[in-house]
Amino acid sequence: xxxxxxxxxxxxxxxxxxxxxxxxxxxxxxxxxxxxxxxxxxxxxxxxxxxxxxxxxxxxxxxxxxxxxxxxxxxxxxxxxxxxxxxxxxxxxxxxxxxxxxxxxxxxxxxxxxxxxxxxxxxxxxxxxxxxxxxxxxxxxxxxxxxxxxxxxxxxxxxxxxxxxxxxxxxxxxxxxxxxxxxxxxxxxxxxxxxxxxxxxxxxxxxxxxxxxxxxxxxxxxxxxxxxxxxxxxxxxxxxxxxxxxxxxxxxxxxxxxxxxxxxxxxxxxxxxxxxxxxxxxxxxxxxxxxxxxxxxxxxxxxxxxxxxxxxxxxxxxxxxxxxxxxxxxxxxxxxxxxx
Amino acid sequence: xxxxxxxxxxxxxxxxxxxxxxxxxxxxxxxxxxxxxxxxxxxxxxxxxxxxxxxxxxxxxxxxxxxxxxxxxxxxxxxxxxxxxxxxxxxxxxxxxxxxxxxxxxxxxxxxxxxxxxxxxxxxxxxxxxxxxxxxxxxxxxxxxxxxxxxxxxxxxxxxxxxxxxxxxxxxxxxxxxxxxxxxxxxxxxxxxxxxxxxxxxxxxxxxxxxxxxxxxxxxxxxxxxxxxxxxxxxxxxxxxxxxxxxxxxxxxxxxxxxxxxxxxxxxxxxxxxxxxxxxxxxxxxxxxxxx
Numbered sequence: 259x260x261x262x263x264x265x266x267x268x269x270x271x272x273x274x275x276x277x278x279x280x281x282x283x284x285x286x287x288x289x290x291x292x293x294x295x296x297x298x299x300x301x302x303x304x305x306x307x308x309x310x311x312x313x314x315x316x317x318x319x320x321x322x323x324x325x326x327x328x329x330x331x332x333x334x335x336x337x338x339x340x341x342x343x344x345x346x347x348x349x350x351x352x353x354x355x356x357x358x359x360x361x362x363x364x365x366x367x368x369x370x371x372x373x374x375x376x377x378x379x380x381x382x383x384x385x386x387x388x389x390x391x392x393x394x395x396x397x398x399x400x401x402x403x404x405x406x407x408x409x410x411x412x413x414x415x416x417x418x419x420x421x422x423x424x425x426x427x428x429x430x431x432x433x434x435x436x437x438x439x440x441x442x443x444x445x446x447x448x449x450x451x452x453x454x455x456x457x458x459x460x461x462x463x464x465x466x467x468x469x470x471x472x473x474x475x476x477x478x479x480x481x482x483x484x485x486x487x488x489x490x491x492x493x494x495x496x497x498x499x500x501x502x503x504x505x506x507x508x509x510x511x512x513x514x515x516x517x518x519x520x521x522x523x524x525x526x527x528x529x530x531x532x533x534x535x536x537x538x539x540x541x542x543x544x545x546x547x548x549x550x551x552x553x554x555x556x557x558x559x560x561x562x563x564x565x566x567x568x569x570x571x572x573x574x575x576x577x578x579x580x581x582x583x584x585x586x587x588x589x590x591x592x593x594x595x596x597x598x
Numbered sequence: 599x600x601x602x603x604x605x606x607x608x609x610x611x612x613x614x615x616x617x618x619x620x621x622x623x624x625x626x627x628x629x630x631x632x633x634x635x636x637x638x639x640x641x642x643x644x645x646x647x648x649x650x651x652x653x654x655x656x657x658x659x660x661x662x663x664x665x666x667x668x669x670x671x672x673x674x675x676x677x678x679x680x681x682x683x684x685x686x687x688x689x690x691x692x693x694x695x696x697x698x699x700x701x702x703x704x705x706x707x708x709x710x711x712x713x714x715x716x717x718x719x720x721x722x723x724x725x726x727x728x729x730x731x732x733x734x735x736x737x738x739x740x741x742x743x744x745x746x747x748x749x750x751x752x753x754x755x756x757x758x759x760x761x762x763x764x765x766x767x768x769x770x771x772x773x774x775x776x777x778x779x780x781x782x783x784x785x786x787x788x789x790x791x792x793x794x795x796x797x798x799x800x801x802x803x804x805x806x807x808x809x810x811x812x813x814x815x816x817x818x819x820x821x822x823x824x825x826x827x828x829x830x831x832x833x834x835x836x837x838x839x840x841x842x843x844x845x846x847x848x849x850x851x852x853x854x855x856x857x858x859x860x861x862x863x864x865x866x867x868x869x870x871x872x873x874x875x876x877x878x879x880x881x882x883x884x885x886x887x888x889x890x
Contacts, residue, residue, distance in 0.1 A: 279724045287736055397622070400871060404863040406816055408823045409839050409856030416849055536731030540820055544843070554732065555824055558739030566736055573732045 265589050273582045280574040281335060284567040285328050331567070340571070341564030345557060350568035353553060358572060359443025360430060361542070361549035365534045366444075367469040372476035372534075373527055379477070380484020380523075381516070384492065395481060402478025408540040411471045415544055418467055425467045428546030431460045468545045472537045476530040483526045487519040521592050528584030532577050626868025633862050637682035646673035648680040648833045656848045666850035668841060674850060677833035678858050684745075684834045686862065689815045692749050692756070696814075697807050699753070700760025705791055705799070707761065708768030719765065722758035730755045734817055738826040745834065748827035752817045756810065763806055767799045809870035812863035819859050835859050 259267075315321045319330055334341060340350035383395040418425040430445050431437060438448035438457045446465065449458035491497060492515060500510050538551035546552075550569060557565030636643060646653070646663070651671045659666040665674035707718040725733065734751040741747035771777055777794045785793065819836030821827040828834030830841075835855040842852020 276723070276727050279720075280727055283724050283728070284736070287740055396871075400622075400867050401860075401864060404812055404816075404860055404867050406819060406823075406836075406839070406856055406859045406863070408820060408836075409852065409859065412839065412843060412852050413856070416846065420846065532729035536729040539731055539735060540823065543824075554735065558735050558824075558826070566739065570728065570732060570736050574728050577729055578727055 262589065266586060269582060269585050269589070273578055276578055277575055280571060280578070281332060282328075284570040284574070285331055287570075289324060289327065289563075335571075340568040343557065343562055343565040343568075345560050345562045345565065350564045353565065354550065354568055354572055357548060357550045357553045360445075360547060361535070361538050361551060362576075363430075363444040363446065364465065364468055364472065364538060364542070364547060364549060365531065367465050368473040368534050368537075369476065369527065369531055371469055371473040372480055372530065375473075376477045376480025377484050377516075377523060379481040381488055381511070383481065383485040384488035385511075387489065392485075395485075399478035399481040402474045402481075405474060407471065407475065407537045408544065410474065411468070411541045411544040414467050414471050426460065426463045430464050430548065431457055435460055468541050468547055472534055472541050475533055475537065476527075479530055479533075480523065480526060484519065484523055487522045488515055491515045491519045521588060524584055524587055524591075528581045531580045535573050535577060620872055622868045623872035626865045626872065629861055629865035630869060633682055633686060633865065636679050637686050640676075640679040640683055644673075644676035644679045646676040648672065648677045649831055656845060656851070658848070659850050665854045666848065668838075668851050669845050669848075674838075674854050677838060678835070678854050680833045681835045681838065681855060681858060682862075684828065684832060685815060685819065685859075688745070688749055689811055689818060692752055692814050692818065693807050693811050695753055696756035696810070697760055697803060700757035701764045701799070701803060703757065704761035704764030705768050705795065708765035709772060709787070709791060709795065715765070718761060722761045725755060725758045728755075730817060731820060734821060735824065735826060738821050743826045743829075745822070745828045745832070748818055748821040751821065751826075752814055755817070756814060759806065759810070760803060763802055764799055767802060768795055771795055771798045805870060805873045808866055808873055811866040812870070815859060815863055815866075 312321070319327055322330070331341070338351055340354070342348070343350050343353055346353055379395050379399070383392045386392050415428075419427050426432065431449075435454075435457050438445060438452045438454055438461075441448050441451050445461035446458055449455070449461055497510060497514050500514050538547075538549055539554055540551070541547070542549045542551035543555060550573065553565070554569040554573075556562075557569065649672065653663055653667045653671045653673055655667060655671045656669055657663060657667045663673050663675065665678060667673055668677070703718050703722075707715040734748075734755050737754050738748050738751035741750060772795070777790060780790050780794045818827065819834070819839075822834045822836030823840045825837075825840065828837045830837065835858050838855035839852045839859075842848070842855070845851050
């Protein structure tokens with residue numbers, strides 16, 4: 259087999275194995291721990307009636323042995339059935355289908371912002387090493403990774419919306435405009451597809467503050483990594499040779515330095531996506547962003563087991579797929595990786 | 599008999615004093631010491647009882663209550679000060695426990711190899727397959743909302759980073775002559791781990807732990823913010839920010855506890871960053887690659 263094909267097959271198989279592991283973790287975590295879903299869902303009065311309790315348990319398959327519950331769960335998963343949410347009384351898959359696009363739009367915007375700003379800042383810091391811009395960016399990026407996201411979201415909402423009225427308030431678009439006809443579920447893209455510039459402007463406007471708040475941590479992270487990646491490449495012989503040949507600085511930076519520095523940067527960006535998905539749980543509540551983060555929080559506090567498992571599963575799998583893509587990209591860009 | 603890897607040691611010690619003279623390290627040190635003093639002396643320093651509901655409600659910052667009061671008429675400055683007694687010791691304990699558990703498991707994985715290694719590292723991989731807050735939230739929610747359970751939840755997501763770093767470092771020294779000679783001299787497994795392996799692992803793990811204090815505090819206060827940690831009367835910073843969401847107009851209710859979290863995290867990140875620079879580049883890279 260071609261080495262690249264073999265590399266791809268191995269990575270995909272590994273990802274499938276991890277996905278199976280994720281189902282195991284979500285299942286075990288929400289079952290073996292002492293929280294009692296019956297108490298959380300039925301309330302005191304119903305709890306005192308053993309008939310209701312046992313009926314409820316039978317209805318949700320809770321009276322069977324654990325391994326049978328897990329097999330039932332897996333069997334359902336294969337058929338796209340994630341169970342019924344005990345709170346919304348709707349299939350979890352339906353809930354998730356509704357909420358996931360909003361979160362992907364938010365996290366996608368945030369990762370784009372982080373990549374652009376983080377890489378730019380990192381390059382500047384590396385090129386001006388040990389001088390003022392480098393020191394300033396070091397402090398700024400450390401502040402970026404130290405700010406509690408949920409607090410920053412609140413402060414940004416208060417200052418820019420409530421006080422200065424610069425940004426639109428909560429939600430994804432102006433209620434008056436209505437939503438664009440759903441195609442991808444991403445408001446900005448749907449609005450463009452429908453040719454509705456007014457909705458696009460509103461959706462983009464609503465996206466700016468939460469995306470920036472969410473991105474601050476990853477901007478800090480990427481600035482640090484880009485700086486050290488670029489510094490490492492700058493010290494290589496071939497960069498020195500290019501400089502000695504008298505190539506213009508821009509050519510050296512983009513063709514020689516950034517190209518090989520991008521490999522580690524992409525890896526970190528894939529991992530940073532995980533912290534973005536995490537951050538949505540803390541940011542979405544403040545901006546009333548109708549995404550998976552808010553759903554996760556609500557279902558976790560009510561011990562809505564199927565919903566919690568669904569969220570954990572989807573977020574875990576999304577994260578896994580992103581990192582699989584990163585790994586594959588890595589292998590395509592850098593031939594040395596495939597041979598390991 | 600050589601007990602330690604002399605290169606790693608010399609690199610760390612010789613460069614430390616110079617590194618500590620940097621402005622960042624000084625700022626971090628001052629902030630950290632200030633917060634520890636506040637935590638220790640809160641009963642003396644705080645102008646009011648953090649739980650007493652005796653002041654006018656939602657009074658803006660002013661003389662008598664410099665950070666204002668919350669919706670129950672409690673002094674926010676006093677609550678922020680007492681909050682240091684909740685968050686800082688718990689965070690330090692949390693990181694110490696992650697270091698111990700993760701370090702021990704990682705050392706076993708690296709030292710014994712084979713199925714021990716496989717089992718421990720695959721479990722660690724699974725934890726890494728989840729974004730941290732999501733997993734911590736699921737664990738905390740399943741265990742039930744309390745500060746202890748929030749700490750346990752953060753512990754569940756925090757140990758694998760130490761397991762990875764320690765395993766990598768142990769693998770690096772396991773076959774070295776000074777470890778083998780110790781084993782040949784009849785050292786028991788534990789003595790070999792303690793005397794020959796441990797000193798080579800402590801430096802990088804210490805840096806990781808310092809950097810992790812900030813992350814752990816952010817995670818812990820985040821869980822409390824979501825209502826999965828500290829219970830209401832407790833002056834925990836994350837829970838205080840959450841209570842500020844309800845009284846949006848009164849900006850001071852959420853702002854000051856948030857600033858407290860920010861400054862503590864910043865202090866330890868400044869310190870950790872300096873420590874990392876002080877380490878020799880080889881181990882610094884080992885941390886960078888495995889800790890993310």
